[in-house]
Amino acid sequence: MKDKKNFLNNAASSEIIDLSGIYKRYFENRENELEVLHGVDLKVKRGEFISIVGASGSGKSTLMNIIGALDRPSEGSYTLDGRDIAGANDTELSHIRNALIGFVFQTYNLIPRMSALRNVELPLCYAGVKHEERRRKAVEMLGLVDMKDRMEHNPDELSGGQKQRVAIARALVNDPAIILADEPTGALDSATGRMIMDLFHSLHEERGITIVLITHSPELAEETDRVITLSDGLIIGERKGRGHA
């Protein structure tokens, strides 16, 4: 009995993402009610690199929004790093996103008219970190993605690959529980895309960072530890990837 309890505790602490019975409905209780997710269960271990694949309309984006604490499920429970997300209000969700999640977008989403350095500092700004500490950490992260020498440049002076590296530094700067990458190579040519993927792999391997990659490309998904296939709002397949040790 005691052993079982311990086992459960260990399981809880090793699972950083715990989604169970997630439903998402839009226009609830109206004629045009639309159910997009029909009960999704997903657990992700700490330090795991998983990918979620699916065609457009499969509910991939909706699931990503829920994992990223941008949206709340209509039904079901979600704990991220031990914190309940499903019941949080808007301000709490903001704080959770700030502390636990590092976003990497397909379109980079760097703030124009702000240097790369100040873009990376931004999450620390919202976390209320003091100026010197902010600068130190931002520079450190830019070093990690090899963008230190261009940190005073504005986004429009950077190439796509450079922008995405700055975005990754920005995602890492708050020591988040997970990195949520939505088609991070989608806007890049294959060589640059390769470099970005390599960067994710090295972050995962060398620093043990948990990464959730959302992609429609089976080849990229194959590189990760585990591939989750989503179709019509349900997980229809789960297999180990090449990256699995």
Add this chain to the structure above:
Amino acid sequence: MLKDNILMAFAELRANKLRSLLTMLGIVIGIASVIAIMTVGESLNKSMSEAFNDMGANNIEFYVTNRNIESDEEIVEFREMKDYDFVSDEIFEDICTNFKGRVKGIAVQRDIGSGKIGRSGKDLSINIVGVNSAAESLNKLTFLAGRDLSKRDYEDKTRVVVISSKLADKLYGSPAKAVGQQIECTLEGKYCEYVIVGVYEHKESANDFSITKSATNCYIPIKTAYSQINEEYQIDSFQVIATPEEDTLQLCVEIKDYVNNKYYKDNDAYYLDGYSNQDVIKETTDMLNNIKLALSAIAAISLLVGGIGVMNIMVVSITERTREIGTRKALGATNFSIRLQFITESIVMCLVGGTIGVMIGVAIGLEASKALKFPGILPVKWILISVVFSAAFGIFFGLYPAGKAAKMNPIDALRYE
């Protein structure tokens, strides 16, 4: 955080230079016009009150006037003034004793006309004014040479004169040389002679409101003046000089009542009327303030239009920056920090506009004051009000757009194309 917001706001202004400038123009023009109006207004006010102080803010003017003058009939009948209608020295003494401590003196002044002094081929025009001793002190003369008119001069109708230093310099080279000289002048075609007993310092009038053109005023004893023009010594108007702390409005009424009850009760045609200079000052400044307010109200409309312009451009800017707002929210910005960011931006825009407006307004106002020959005065109060108002405008017109930004759903905002 606030500092970051402010820096960000300036970066936005710089990034959209033309657009920011055009947007701020409304605020700039509004604030500039208010400040320009107020600068000229304050200068005018100061200059007016200085002029009135020169004339004597503590003076009360009295004059004998016809009882029927305010009747509605078109033709008012006048009886010619007789001896007993005029004010006498007896009345002056009575006022002085009855209002002792409140009245400093009673001034009588009679301008007997302008004349010409001919000397070494030059004709200089002068103005000859008969004064009593109180009237002389009223003109605040400082003597550079010689002496003041004396009691004997007043009583004996001596033919002596006090001239200005400007005239003395022109005629004799210096004030000291002028004393003791005899000036000859023609007054309304009549030849007359006076001995110069004193030279007073000529003061360049600070403003053009001053009625007395001290440059050419030559003062002679009042009784001498009357005899000069072959008139009997009869006074129909005088000035009461009140002590500095006296309420002249009140004193004016009291003196009028006192004199009318005692001396003009049985007079069928005439009575004593008067007004204090404070009445005039008050009326004029009230009028000026009303004009200033009316003009400012018009300028304020431009401010309102400017504010709406700021609101409009903020709405546009927020729509353009929807993705940025989504990104910021994804990175952990709360609704409050988004609201704060955009309100800061709107305040910064209005404050920059307001500051430019204040500078332009002050420049225009000072130039205009200079052109109108008033002393330029910075309307400090209005500058502060303008700055505070600009900030308030920023908050007011930023509230709606910032609220719109804060309420954006991060998912939709991130997906916005």
